[in-house]
Amino acid sequence: MVTTVALVLAGGTGTRLYPASRSDRPKQFHAFGGEDSLLARTVARTGFADETYVLTGDDYADQVREHAPSAGVLVEPAAKDTGPALAYAARIIREQVGDCVLLCLPSDHHVSGDFASVAGRACQVAVETEGLVTMGVEPTRPATGYGYIEPGEFAAGVAPVEQFREKPGAATAEAFVAEGFLWNAGIFAWTPDAFLRECEGTPLDPVATAEDPAEGFDRAEAVSVDYAVLERTEDAYVVPADFEWDDLGSWDAFERLLTGDDAENAVLGDALTIDASGNVVAADEKHVSLVGVDDLVVAAYDDRVLVVSKVEAQRVREVVSELRAQSRF
Numbered sequence: 454m455v456t457t458v459a460l461v462l463a464g465g466t467g468t469r470l471y472p473a474s475r476s477d478r479p480k481q482f483h484a485f486g487g488e489d490s491l492l493a494r495t496v497a498r499t500g501f502a503d504e505t506y507v508l509t510g511d512d513y514a515d516q517v518r519e520h521a522p523s524a525g526v527l528v529e530p531a532a533k534d535t536g537p538a539l540a541y542a543a544r545i546i547r548e549q550v551g552d553c554v555l556l557c558l559p560s561d562h563h564v565s566g567d568f569a570s571v572a573g574r575a576c577q578v579a580v581e582t583e584g585l586v587t588m589g590v591e592p593t594r595p596a597t598g599y600g601y602i603e604p605g606e607f608a609a610g611v612a613p614v615e616q617f618r619e620k621p622g623a624a625t626a627e628a629f630v631a632e633g634f635l636w637n638a639g640i641f642a643w644t645p646d647a648f649l650r651e652c653e654g655t656p657l658d659p660v661a662t663a664e665d666p667a668e669g670f671d672r673a674e675a676v677s678v679d680y681a682v683l684e685r686t687e688d689a690y691v692v693p694a695d696f697e698w699d700d701l702g703s704w705d706a707f708e709r710l711l712t713g714d715d716a717e718n719a720v721l722g723d724a725l726t727i728d729a730s731g732n733v734v735a736a737d738e739k740h741v742s743l744v745g746v747d748d749l750v751v752a753a754y755d756d757r758v759l760v761v762s763k764v765e766a767q768r769v770r771e772v773v774s775e776l777r778a779q780s781r782f
Contacts, residue, residue: 457503460527461496461508462535464509464529464538469767471769471782482513482516491561492560498568507525508542509526530671540657542557555641556576557643558639579647587641588693592635595629601629601634611691617684618634648682721736729746729747730748732750732751
């Protein structure tokens with residue numbers, strides 16, 4: 454029986470959920486209306502695994518231990534996107550655990566339903582094929598903020614991946630949905646050997662092949678695992694994810710998760726709306742009132758307030774970029 458190791462990625466700052474997400478308290482440590490933080494909920498979701506690690510940066514290691522005391526903490530040498538991070542983790546976990554299958558998942562997604570069964574199937578396929586396995590979610594709308602997977606022919610609940618497609622424009626997204634493409638949930642299963650094999654000859658080659666993985670990490674460029682490996686490999690597979698899933702990447706996602714009021718305002722916290730509709734309102738201990746406005750995001754946390762048109766919610770990262778330049782994030 455192959456050991457199953459869950460690897461939870463918790464090193465990001467969640468810039469599009471500013472001002473709740475800040476450099477010292479990124480979104481994975483927030484509960485957003487739940488009893489536990491997103492990170493704690495994700496780790497609880499991996500209870501079927503033999504071992505669970507949380508991969509994070511040195512600045513967040515102590516917070517990870519507070520939110521996920523049952524998990525091991527693996528500190529990446531620096532923030533270099535998901536590619537080097539996952540290759541480094543594969544090296545370290547292979548050294549510590551030996552032969553295993555890795556289930557790699559973000560710490561900040563909403564998941565509801567039988568995740569364990571789908572994850573177990575993905576891990577089984579990863580062992581049997583010695584390939585890279587992803588979970589594909591059936592789209593509920595032509596989303597432009599997600600990556601897509603073009604599956605081949607399904608047999609016994611698995612299909613080869615014909616190609617990964619990055620975030621499309623609106624017309625292309627509609628075509629993808631019509632053609633049966635799946636959303637790429639960013640949840641992967643592979644053995645360390647298989648993943649590191651596929652890293653060779655890519656921008657992640659230094660991490661995969663250097664005698665010292667930390668030294669190889671230093672030499673690797675910052676790059677996503679999607680670009681570095683998944684879009685290049687010819688040995689990828691997809692299993693369908695029949696659980697409820699959403700990427701809490703930006704404020705507009707909350708209107709899909711929260712029950713709206715009579716005017717379809719999604720409210721997280723204490724708010725009053727008058728002649729206002731279709732808004733997303735989120736706050737900590739503050740009270741927020743909206744009058745005569747529609748389709749806005751209003752988020753108030755600590756000493757910061759964000760107001761943005763809901764259709765422009767992805768542009769919050771531009772605010773963060775400016776604040777970082779001013780050393781105010």
